Amino acid sequence: MTIEEHIKTKTLGIAQKLTINLSYTAQWSNDILASALKSHDLSLQQFNVLRILRGQKGKPANLSTLNERMVTKASNTTRLVDKLIKKELVARATCPSNRRKVEITITNSGLSLLKILDTAISNAEEKITSQLDNNEIEQLNNLLNKLRTETKN
Amino acid sequence: MTIEEHIKTKTLGIAQKLTINLSYTAQWSNDILASALKSHDLSLQQFNVLRILRGQKGKPANLSTLNERMVTKASNTTRLVDKLIKKELVARATCPSNRRKVEITITNSGLSLLKILDTAISNAEEKITSQLDNNEIEQLNNLLNKLRTETKN
DNA sequence: TATATACATTTGTATATACAAATGTTGTAA
DNA sequence: TTACAACATTTGTATATACAAATGTATATA
Numbered sequence A, B: 001m002t003i004e005e006h007i008k009t010k011t012l013g014i015a016q017k018l019t020i021n022l023s024y025t026a027q028w029s030n031d032i033l034a035s036a037l038k039s040h041d042l043s044l045q046q047f048n049v050l051r052i053l054r055g056q057k058g059k060p061a062n063l064s065t066l067n068e069r070m071v072t073k074a075s076n077t078t079r080l081v082d083k084l085i086k087k088e089l090v091a092r093a094t095c096p097s098n099r100r101k102v103e104i105t106i107t108n109s110g111l112s113l114l115k116i117l118d119t120a121i122s123n124a125e126e127k128i129t130s131q132l133d134n135n136e137i138e139q140l141n142n143l144l145n146k147l148r149t150e151t152k153n
Numbered sequence C: 001t002a003t004a005t006a007c008a009t010t011t012g013t014a015t016a017t018a019c020a021a022a023t024g025t026t027g028t029a030a
Numbered sequence D: 001t002t003a004c005a006a007c008a009t010t011t012g013t014a015t016a017t018a019c020a021a022a023t024g025t026a027t028a029t030a
Helices: A003-009 A014-040 A044-055 A063-069 A077-086 A108-129 A134-147 B003-009 B014-038 B044-055 B063-069 B077-086 B108-129 B134-147
Strands: A090-094 A102-106 B090-094 B102-106
Touching (some): A014 A044, A014 A108, A014 B108, A014 B134, A044 A063, A044 A077, A044 A090, A044 A102, A044 A108, A063 A077, A077 A090, A102 A108, A108 B014, A134 B014, B003 B014, B014 B108, B044 B063, B044 B077, B044 B090, B044 B102, B044 B108, B063 B102, B077 B090, B102 B108
Antiparallel strands (some): A090 A102, B090 B102
């Protein structure tokens, strides 16, 4: 019995079922995405950083910005960026106005790698969502957002 | 801008939004669960193994069974079990009928730890799902299941 | 019965993550 | 202007994970 059946059959609390289902489904989705990147020796985390930097449209990002936007908390963004620098996909410079900060930008080489990966990733995303219609995807997104809504205490 | 706002505001593809949202929400949920276990020095993975073993109701489980049922793939269940053995929460024995296999059972000490943790975990689960009513939780579970439905190719 | 194949787990190694402490920089208040 | 707290990043260390190769056991077949 795999976990999928397990969740469906066992008499688990509805809340417990949800937390397990969330973990399991996210991992399933991440695995598909990661395998699309694998041949380019890029981890999903590294890819996400590149994507954030591209979204900056030239404007550099510092580490705390990256941390905020990162999908999974990289408690250690420094070392993640180190790896991307070693591959020459991003560049690092000290922020001139505040020397505590560091400015990270994506290189041309990084941009062209992203361009190549865009197709592979869209395909993976299509694959992941293929069982739902647009309406259901919206619904799912909304429920996930609502789940995380802050309470005011 | 945190990732939450990012997802909502940016013009991302709907499928891309979903994959990011899934990762992010699962991590958010796991963090809450993990912090409920922290004071007992148990990782979420270790807790899940204990819970699976309790579900066996005395019947021992072997490593491949654990692997199948584990929420996140522990590509290395051996070492995870090692840690639980060191804490005397589970016991390991060679399967008498097939000496390749290993039989893992939860100890009394493991059972009583689980009993203590049950409350902490239910509270955490309540906290995680507090923004949704039962109907919405069901809906969310169903959408997650549908998302992972196998296609026949 | 010898040999090959499949099975179940373990080990090795590289990489990733979590958390705390350390470093260097800036702003503020005496 | 000096001392102190807050900030941004880096480093240290322990633990966790991924993936491949190795070990030991069982099953099948010639």
